[in-house]
Amino acid sequence: MKKETFQDKLIKRFYGIVGPLDEYKRREANRIGNICFMFSLPFLLVASWLALLLADKSPKLLATYFPLAILAFFFVVSGFIMLRGRQAGLASYDPDELSAKERKQVERAGLRAGIYFASWFYLWNAALAIWLDKLPPVAAFSSLKTLCSALFAGCLFGLFSHFIVRKRQLDTE
Structure with missing residues (x-):
């Protein structure tokens, strides 16, 4: 039996995958991660550019709303990940496929x-x-x-x- 790498453990933990990380679940997790990255990169680039422009004129406004905007954006991204992961069946598992250790973790x-x-x-x-x-x-x-x-x-x-x-x-x- 192949030992799980640290990256596999992180993927399983992040997407809520229980049981073995098969090719379908890995492909779906990569697809969802790529979609989130494609939305996150432009948002962070534009937000950082706006923050640089506003830094001299209104630092108090920037210090108040910039972290809130980023936090709200990542809450939306996290909701998207949870919704798409559930639709793709990443969180579903077969109890018979779980090892004794994984069953105990789920309980x-x-x-x-x-x-x-x-x-x-x-x-x-x-x-x-x-x-x-x-x-x-x-x-x-x-x-x-x-x-x-x-x-x-x-x-x-x-x-x-x-x-x-x-x-x-x-x-x-």
């Missing part, structure tokens, strides 16, 4: 996603409190508000992830 995907999200959310909120509110690091990391918000967000995210994985399993059966 606990929601829990793992919730824990990762809660951890990053906690660190992000503490870092923002240190940077924006000028709190000392000990106070920022030991804040009950930061901990409770991270736990709540992690639980919600984990539940949503669990239900999405469960729906995907029911769709494939």
Whole structure:
């Protein structure tokens, strides 16, 4: 059995592919990635050119809206990737083709996603409190508000992830 390369693991993780990365799934992932690149490159070139033009005249306006425009664009691109990936059947899998390790990963995907999200959310909120509110690091990391918000967000995210994985399993059966 051929060992998966790091690039294959990244492709599977990014597109939500469970099971073996066969030629069809690889071809569809490459096609979707190429379409997104063809839209992203001109957008980023034009946005960067406009940012250079506006940098001297209105830096505050640029600092406010440029990151928001890029963030909104990439949310649209991510939605496109998810929609086209679902239409192409990249997220579908046959439970019989999965190895024992992959079955275990699918079963606990929601829990793992919730824990990762809660951890990053906690660190992000503490870092923002240190940077924006000028709190000392000990106070920022030991804040009950930061901990409770991270736990709540992690639980919600984990539940949503669990239900999405469960729906995907029911769709494939």
